[in-house]
Amino acid sequence: MKLIIAIIKPFKLEEVKTALAEVGVEGMTVTEVKGFGRQKGHTEIYRGSEYTVDFLPKVKIEIAVTDDAVGKAIDAIVASAKTGKIGDGKVFVLPLEGVVRIRTDERGDAAI
Amino acid sequence: MSFMRGIYFAHRWSRPKNMNTLRITPLRSLLAACLALLATVSAFAQAAAPAAATPPPPPAPTLEQRIAGLEAYIGNGDPSAALKDAKGNIPAGLTTPSVNVAGPGHNAWMMTSAALVLFMTLPGLALFYGGLVRTKNVLSVMAQCLGLAGLVTILWWAFGYSLVFGKSFNSPFLGGSEFFFMKGVDSAPNTDYAFWVSQNVFSMYQMMFAIITPALIVGAIAERMKFSAVILFMTAWMFLVYFPLAHMVWGVTGFMNGVWNAGATIKAIDFAGGTVVHMSSGWSALILCMIVGKRLGFGKTPMPPHSLVLCMVGTGMLWVGWYGFNAGSAVAADGVAANAFTTTTLATGAAAFTWALLEYIVRKKASVLGFCSGVVAGLVVVTPACGFIDTTSAMWVGILAGAIPFFAVTKLKAMLGYDDALDTFGVHAVGGTLGAFLTGIFATPAVNANLSTNLKDVVGKTLWLEQVKAIGLTLILSVVATVIIAYVIKAVIGLRPTVEAEQEGLDLSDHGEEGYIYESKS
Numbered sequence: 001m002k003l004i005i006a007i008i009k010p011f012k013l014e015e016v017k018t019a020l021a022e023v024g025v026e027g028m029t030v031t032e033v034k035g036f037g038r039q040k041g042h043t044e045i046y047r048g049s050e051y052t053v054d055f056l057p058k059v060k061i062e063i064a065v066t067d068d069a070v071g072k073a074i075d076a077i078v079a080s081a082k083t084g085k086i087g088d089g090k091v092f093v094l095p096l097e098g099v100v101r102i103r104t105d106e107r108g109d110a111a112i
Numbered sequence: 113m114s115f116m117r118g119i120y121f122a123h124r125w126s127r128p129k130n131m132n133t134l135r136i137t138p139l140r141s142l143l144a145a146c147l148a149l150l151a152t153v154s155a156f157a158q159a160a161a162p163a164a165a166t167p168p169p170p171p172a173p174t175l176e177q178r179i180a181g182l183e184a185y186i187g188n189g190d191p192s193a194a195l196k197d198a199k200g201n202i203p204a205g206l207t208t209p210s211v212n213v214a215g216p217g218h219n220a221w222m223m224t225s226a227a228l229v230l231f232m233t234l235p236g237l238a239l240f241y242g243g244l245v246r247t248k249n250v251l252s253v254m255a256q257c258l259g260l261a262g263l264v265t266i267l268w269w270a271f272g273y274s275l276v277f278g279k280s281f282n283s284p285f286l287g288g289s290e291f292f293f294m295k296g297v298d299s300a301p302n303t304d305y306a307f308w309v310s311q312n313v314f315s316m317y318q319m320m321f322a323i324i325t326p327a328l329i330v331g332a333i334a335e336r337m338k339f340s341a342v343i344l345f346m347t348a349w350m351f352l353v354y355f356p357l358a359h360m361v362w363g364v365t366g367f368m369n370g371v372w373n374a375g376a377t378i379k380a381i382d383f384a385g386g387t388v389v390h391m392s393s394g395w396s397a398l399i400l401c402m403i404v405g406k407r408l409g410f411g412k413t414p415m416p417p418h419s420l421v422l423c424m425v426g427t428g429m430l431w432v433g434w435y436g437f438n439a440g441s442a443v444a445a446d447g448v449a450a451n452a453f454t455t456t457t458l459a460t461g462a463a464a465f466t467w468a469l470l471e472y473i474v475r476k477k478a479s480v481l482g483f484c485s486g487v488v489a490g491l492v493v494v495t496p497a498c499g500f501i502d503t504t505s506a507m508w509v510g511i512l513a514g515a516i517p518f519f520a521v522t523k524l525k526a527m528l529g530y531d532d533a534l535d536t537f538g539v540h541a542v543g544g545t546l547g548a549f550l551t552g553i554f555a556t557p558a559v560n561a562n563l564s565t566n567l568k569d570v571v572g573k574t575l576w577l578e579q580v581k582a583i584g585l586t587l588i589l590s591v592v593a594t595v596i597i598a599y600v601i602k603a604v605i606g607l608r609p610t611v612e613a614e615q616e617g618l619d620l621s622d623h624g625e626e627g628y629i630y631e632s633k634s
Contacts, residue, residue: 044416046481047535048522051414 001096001112002070006061007035007089008081013059019080020063023072029062039087058089064099066109170205181210188218188444190307212300215308221445222309222317228436229320233257233327236433239426240484241331243419244534248617249335250418250627256330256342261323263343267350268319269294275355276318276363277305284367284377287359291315304364306443317440318358325354325389331534332397335415336407338609339622344601345400352593353396357586358388368582370575374566380582381555381567381575383452384441386496386547387586394541395587396594398532403598404607406531408614420480427484431460434491438498451559452498455506456491459498462507463490466514474522482518485539489517492543497551500563505554512550517543545583552579 008016013030020028034055041054065073074091082088101111173181173195180194191210195202238257242250264272270293278288291297294315302311326346333342360367361382368387370379382388407415417423438456442449467486468478493513494506501509521538532538552575557563563571570578601607608614613621620626 045475045477045479046416047485048526049416051416053414 001099001109002065002067003094003096004061004063004065004070004073004077005092005094006063006077006081007033007058007091008061008077009083009087009089010057010059012081012083013061015080016061016077019076020073023076024069025063025065025073025076027063031060031062033058033060037087037090056087064096064112066112170207171203173206173208178208178210181208185210185215185218185308188308188446190303214299214301214310214313218306218308218444218446219310219313221449222306222313222440222443225436225440226313226317226320228433229317229324229440230261230433232430232433232437233320233324234261236426236429237324237327239422240430240488241334241426241534243422243424243426244331244417245334246415246617247418247628248619250422250619251623251625252339252618253330253334255339255623257327259339259343260327260330260346263347264323264326264350265319267347268315268322272322272350272355273297273315273318275351276322276358277302277315279304279363279365282365284365284373284375285356285360287355287363287365309443314443317443321385321389321437322350322354322358325385325393326350328389328393328536328540329397329400331536332401332532333404334533335618336533336609336614337400337404337607338613339618341601341605341607344605345597345607348597348601349396349593352597353392353590354388357392357589360585361385361388361582368585370567370570370578371562371565376566378578378581378585379567379570379575380548380578381500381551381563382496382548382582383499383551384438384495386492386544386551387582390492390495390540390544391548391583391586392590394537394539394544395590397536398530398541399591399594400598401532401537402530403595403602407533408611410531417481420484424480424484427487431487431491434460434495438491438495442499448499448560448562451502454503455498455501455509456494458503458506459494459510459513460487460490462510463487463493463514466511467518470515470518485517485521485535486514489513489539489543492540493517493547493550495544496547497554500551500555500560502554502556502559505550505556509547509550509554512546513543516546545587548579548583548586549576552576 006016010032017028035058036054036056039056041052041056044051044053061077063073070093074093077091098107099109099111100107177194181191183189184191184193191208192202195206195208195211197203234257235254238254241253241257245253273294274289274291275287278290280288280290282288294312297311297315299310299312301307301309302314305311305314326349329346329349330342337345359365361369361380363369364372365375366373367376368378368380368382369376370381380387409415434456435453439449439453442452464483464486467489468482471482472478490510490513494501494509497505497509517539520542521535524542525532525535525538530537555563555571555575557568557571567575598607609618609621
């Protein structure tokens with residue numbers, strides 16, 4: 001089992017959600033985050049006082065997938081979140097030790 | 113009456129068994145005769161009494177005099193002028209129903225204006241300043257506006273109105289004590305200031321000015337002066353700066369009241385408070401913010417406005433409320449007020465556009481904060497001038513108001529390094545000073561005949577110099593008094609909150625509240 005964490009541009013969320021559903025990933029956790037990589041921030045000016053805002057708003061998606069679904073999930077995310085411009089984001093894959101469905105107490109792959 | 117009742121009951125208690133006839137007895141005849149005698153005597157007494165005790169009836173006004181009183185209402189003149197004899201005295205007891213009463217139209221306008229000026233503070237300024245500070249300090253600004261509204265009301269009622277608009281001290285620097293605790297201030301006009309506005313309405317109207325002036329200072333020391341110090345400072349400041357200054361400029365015996373005080377030493381003019389309100393608060397704000405010191409992290413931590421939405425909403429309220437501030441300073445619903453209303457509108461619109469245009473030229477973007485700042489700058493600069501200048505001058509005032517405070521705020525502050533958090537100095541001090549000076553340049557009796565009463569030889573000639581003198585005196589008074597009061601309070605209770613209190617935000621440390629509590633959906 002793997003935990004996939006994807007940081008994407010906020011307006012891409014709907015597309016990524018649809019693409020993941022098409023490859024069988026139904027559940028996800030979404031958080032609003034801010035961050036930056038190579039994409040530069042912007043400058044704001046209030047009555048002569050300049051502020052450089054480095055952080056950009058992003059969306060973080062976390063999904064738990066079985067080992068055989070990892071490849072399809074990553075491809076779906078990358079294809080739907082890509083704009084070709086700086087700041088598209090990244091996908092991280094972490095090993096997942098255990099999963100439990102709280103309602104039924106199912107464990108492991110059955111819980112995903 | 114009781115005599116009659118006594119007769120009746122005596123008759124009832126001693127009535128004969130036969131109820132339907134009244135027997136004439138000797139006793140009853142005697143009683144009837146006494147009664148008749150009593151009635152006759154009292155009738156004569158009443159007829160005779162007026163000749164001995166009542167004074168002669170008051171002289172009746174002629175129809176001409178009564179019409180003159182009504183015409184005075186229309187033209188905001190003196191209703192008792194037509195009653196005066198050749199020597200200028202009014203015969204004893206001669207009066208019309210128009211004398212010593214408020215005129216409905218003028219009084220209604222002044223009550224409305226008072227409400228409009230209060231609206232400028234609550235919530236206009238509260239929102240304008242509130243939106244410009246960080247989230248953790250939004251309530252502190254609002255608390256300071258509310259606190260000052262309450263404090264100044266009490267001070268004004270007890271001492272302020274009298275010290276500004278009284279005259280019992282016969283002094284050019286302070287009014288008098290005759291109106292302490294608003295004694296004698298009722299619905300009749302005080303003809304030193306208005307023929308047709310109730311004195312209590314006039315007092316309340318002026319109180320709103322007294323409230324907003326210290327509230328403006330709050331902008332400079334926002335986010336790092338503790339509430340108790342603000343209240344104490346403003347109490348002292350009102351007595352040492354505002355009351356004397358307002359008397360000097362607007363009091364009938366005032367040192368700088370060029371329009372109405374023929375004996376004024378400085379023959380300056382200030383229609384709605386460029387010196388009294390904006391210069392005093394602006395220059396005091398500069399000194400105070402330098403003494404209080406900069407906010408923690410100033411220059412390193414970004415401190416952008418937390419809500420330009422609130423700021424803009426407040427700006428709109430300030431503009432609308434300012435009509436009461438400017439046009440209401442005519443203390444009448446007359447042509448002077450109409451002119452002030454017009455010049456205020458023109459100057460403000462021009463200033464807003466100018467500021468935004470300059471921003472676009474300099475930075476390629478016209479910002480909402482720039483528009484808002486331009487609006488306020490226009491209103492500030494036209495304040496002393498509005499009832500004295502014509503519409504063309506108003507446009508020039510507006511353009512200069514959009515330009516000069518723009519540079520003060522964007523360049524001067526960065527150059528000199530003071531932390532005037534919300535630009536009270538840049539807009540109100542610079543704008544008020546500019547406005548007071550331009551008033552001297554542009555004032556014309558063509559729009560305000562009152563300029564010809566005592567200032568015929570000054571307007572259009574040396575008025576600009578008188579304005580400079582008034583500017584100088586206002587500046588010196590504000591600065592010196594602020595230095596003294598600030599250092600005294602700093603020594604007694606301190607001016608700043610603790611470092612922890614300032615970091616967690618004044619809303620929590622001074623008021624125990626949070627401005628925004630957004631719960632996530634559950």
